[in-house]
Amino acid sequence: MSLLNEYRQLQAEQATIRAVDAAVKLQTTEAQLIAAQVGEGVTQLDVTQLEGILKGLKKLQHVMALTRNAQVVSEISGCYEKIYCHERNGVKTAISINPTGIDLRLFLSKWHSVFAVQTHPKYSSIQFFDKYGVAVHKVFTTEHSDIEAYQQLVNQYKAQEQSAELTVLAPEAILNEDKPINDIDIQGFRQGWQNLQDVHHFPALLTQFALSRTQGLEVAGEQWAQEVSPMCLTSVFETVKQQQSEIMIFVNNHAAVQIYTGRLDNLKQVGQWFNILDNGFNLHILVNQFSRAFVVKKPTDNGATEVHSIEFFDAQGSTIMTLFGRRSEGNEQSADWLALCNSLRCEEVVA
Structure with a gap:
């Protein structure tokens, strides 16, 4: 058949x-x-x-x-x-670039x-x-x-050849990118992190020290990154909804990133999916398949402002979603967002 x-x-x-x-x-x-x-x-x-x-x-x-x-x-x-x-x-x-709409x-x-x-x-x-x-x-x-x-x-843009057969490659095995802890220049990496002047320079810092993203967060030190439970996601969204503050939600695969900026209203659990069902924005999440999460701080705006994010990873260490409090360049994120991130950090420390 x-x-x-x-x-x-x-x-x-x-x-x-x-x-x-x-x-x-x-x-x-x-x-x-x-x-x-x-x-x-x-x-x-x-x-x-x-x-x-x-x-x-x-x-x-x-x-x-x-x-x-x-x-x-x-x-x-x-x-x-x-x-x-x-x-x-x-x-x-x-x-x-379209923070109020389709942002990619x-x-x-x-x-x-x-x-x-x-x-x-x-x-x-x-x-x-x-x-x-x-x-x-x-x-x-x-x-x-x-x-x-x-x-x-x-x-x-119709292709000249219309074929019902498509050749694809077999998925590549995901290799453990983590290097032995003794081979990491932890002090140099932390100093490089402290000297960041733009959050967009962070990937280059990881490349410089040959670290995967999760390993970089592990060795950054509690000043910059604190691991938290990935199950915190639902409470984070509930808190943002109650605050009626604006959040930025980055959802990505290896070939695309889609960004939502705005408030949250209708949160609903349906079966195994946790959902945001708002006008113009829907988000569907299998929270039980998240593996790790970190609350992260990075210097930006020439090092004068620290930006807080919550980053979520799958079992292979790939980033699957990142949350930021909305801010304009040169300004701090809202006090509500900073308090939310700090409360997560404190809860994990206490635990």
Whole structure:
């Protein structure tokens, strides 16, 4: 039986099954499952034209952007504004700066295929995948989208070859990146941390000392990083809701970061998923699959201001979500956010 027929049979048995879950059941990848439907509601687009496709999304007007990893799904409704694409040393990236809407950091060199998908009789989507067949970003039309502009975008960037077969690579084994503790220049690393003048320089500091992110947080010292229970997430969101303060929620996979900035209102546990179900923003979280969390402080604004974050990791040490209190450049984060972070640190110390 062909993959498409197997999928149709599974859909007949489980009408609401998501493609990502169906792919697991059928022992394939989501990208290959989508490709199997080419010509039946699916059109393969030209992946070499990512910049044109992304910039063309603005014409669709109101859409829903989705970025996910295995534990968290972020859905933000709005418009694609101010998409800037860059290429440096052969590495392609894109950025959409829009703190009140669809706010993205995209690593296009890791994107391998793209499809236009008829997801519903009334709605469609553009779906992007990596070389392993894993979805890295999706864009869904809504009742307020310009469907004619969507169809023009598909027609403009339709790939010349429409194949129902897609070649993907087997997932790479995740190696333990941690180095022996005796090989780490802990004093030098802590001094480098103290000398940070911009939070965006932190990855370079980790590279300089050959540390994974979690190992860097482990050896930073309690002045800068304190490990806390990842189960604190629900109470953090409850507190932010009560304070009615603005939070920044970064959800990422290896090829995309999606950022929500704003207040929280409707928090709800549904089965194993903890959810934020707000107008224009939905977040779905499998908290029980979080492995580690840290409250972190980093100097920024030329070292004059310390920025507090709460960072969450999976069992492999990959960042899956990061929380910040919203702030404007040069200013402190709100007193409420600083108090929340400090209370978490104190609770862990007491425990």
